[in-house]
Amino acid sequence: MSVTIAPAALAALFGAMALLAAVPGVxxxxxxARAAAGGFRHGVAAAAGIAVADAVFILVAIFGLALVADAMGGFFIIVKYLGAVFLVWLGVVLWQSGAETAEGASIARPVSLFSSFLAGFLLTFGDQKAILFYLGFLPAFLDMATLTLADAALVILAATIAIGAVKLAWAALAAGAAAKAPREALRLVNRAAAIVLVMTGLYLAASASGWLPGP
Known part of the structure; x- marks a missing residue:
């Protein structure tokens, strides 16, 4: 199938997604937190998890599967709780690890890259309102009734580049700051990253319980 999206519309969509991705949030x-605690690669892995979850939501929005959000409401709640537990666990592991004391010390890397990927994926995929966001956001730039599979692939590519580039910039800044820090500062960064992950997990759990609005 051919691409029907106008270049100007795609460029506008790309810019809007990049701006939204740059806004500090969970x-x-x-x-x-993952980049500061585990280095740039862990930040990349977390960003990749976010991008994959966003791609799923974009596909859902493009092909008009709004009812999926309602039909799978209970499932999304479970994903939210799983994400919350996972983030809290990562935070606890980081807190206990501390900074390495060997020469040329750097922040400890106690978890795998896949763990960082899951942290980003579960955090994003656990937010069922993201589907509704894309259902309301994409029509402002695209004619949803005429989109083809090629269009969907192009939108996902644009979103991955726009959102991923911004998240990678954040990861690079965090990893660069951690790499230049002295040993004691590394320990503080490690602890700060742990607190951020735990607080994010608790926030996700609270939003799943309805105590707070979702991310």
Whole structure:
């Protein structure tokens, strides 16, 4: 199938997504925390998880599957709780790890890259309102009735580049700041990253329980 999206519309969509991704929020804090605690690669992994979850939501929005959000409401609540537990666990592990004391010390890397990927994915995928956001956001730039599979692929590519580039910039800043810090500062950064992850997890759990609005 051919692409029907006008270049101007795609450029506008790209710019809007990049601006929205730059706004500090729980997803940015997660990327920053993983990059500061585990290095740039962990920030990349967390950003990749966010991008994959966003791609799923974009597909749902483009193909008009709004009812999925309602039909799978209970499932999304479970995902939110799983994400909350996972983020809190990552925070506890980071807090206990501390900074390495060997020469050329750097922040400890106690978890795998896949763990960082899951942190980003579960945080984003646990927010069922993201579907509704894309259902309301995309029609402002695209004619939803005429979109093809090629259009969907192009939108996902644009979103991945726009959102991913911004998240990677945050990760680079966090990792760069941590790399230049002295040993004691590294320990403080490690502890700060742990607190951010735990607080993000608690926030996610509270939003799943209805005590707070979702991310």
């Amino acid at each position: 997803s940015v804090m997660t990327v920053v």
